[in-house]
Amino acid sequence: MNILGIESSCDETSVAIISDDVLKTNLVSSQDFHKKFGGVVPELSSRAHLQQIVPLLRLALKESKLELNEIDLISATAGPGLIGAILVGFIFGKGLSYSLKKPFIPVNHIEGHIYSGFLMKEKPEFPFLVLVVSGGHTLLLVVESFSRIKKLGSTIDDAAGEAFDKVAKMLGLGYPGGPKIQEYAEKSNGSKIVFPIAQLKNEFDFSFSGLKTSVLRFIQKEYGESSAIPEKELFDIAEAFQKTAVKSLTRNVERAINKYQLNSISLVGGVAANSFLRDEFTLLGKKYNKKVVIPDLQFCGDNAAMIANRAKNLFDLGETFDLDYEPFPSFFSKYFQ
Ligand SMILES: Nc1ncnc2c1ncn2[C@@H]1O[C@H](COP(=O)(O)OP(=O)(O)OP(=O)(O)O)[C@@H](O)[C@H]1O
Ligand SMILES: [Mg+2]
8 A cells, every 4th residue: 555645734744655654755855944933934834845846746656656547545644833834735635636636644744753663663552652852842651552642741831943943043142052952062072061850740841931941040140141141051051941941851761651551652753863961861761761753853843744654544544534624733533542
């Protein structure tokens, strides 16, 4: 069976093809031009998806050595994300489904991230703990099967990726900030700056707004403004922030490992590209003798392979959708308990 996946929920246009459990191609076109605006401009994003989607599909078919009419199942991200951006890939997918007379499966983008570990050779084993850290979400979940996800905690304010992006902006490092913070932190020899970690009522929830404010206060108190910070100090602030943000994530993972019966632990989403977080997460797995599954970098940020991969689960579960199905801009998953 040849499954086509389409992703267009934010600033990556992506097309992937999975044939009989083998990923044939996963093409991602990133909209770098948002950098000069300091964040994603929704209208420009939709327009760029429109320009990219057809050439990407053509290339994906060529790389997979397939004709369009050999596609058996079409899937596209149905939300959450920027509605104008989602609509481009979603309606394109629906149109293909209608003209080719092949089934269409809408996929929840976050479910795509959650199950992205299954794109790896070594797959998660149920029940597994998954930490979802992306630009819009921070979730700690126990995944019991392909249709049962139990939520332990989530962020009560900013998402992890959002915190990385905002702190990078405060430091004048540009957008997207996550990779910049990592780059700067790696140049530090280890800072002595200490930022606090929030203590919350639900031990599995996360909060990053206090940490963000602490960084801002530190900059204001010590330097007045970011342009006055010497480069070496930028490395140290980035390192201290990254260490604290990662600690607040792994602390909850450790608590969950101690409380729940788990066969594996998985780290997913755009922030899962962070090498310090990957290392700390792997160390936790070793400490508690749990199988660790962290997807390759190409499956951490937004990509269509995870959408086609999740569509396969839904197809196997016998889920059917008609072409009247509407996309959803906010978070919704019927598989969440
Ligand atoms: N090396 C890194 N270290 C930390 N953060 C990173 C790194 N690489 C990317 N990120 C962050 O990952 C985020 C993007 O992840 P992703 O593309 O999954 O988010 P999104 O799709 O915008 O949000 P969502 O998946 O919640 O809808 C950005 O906030 C970016 O800064
Ligand atoms: Mg995402």
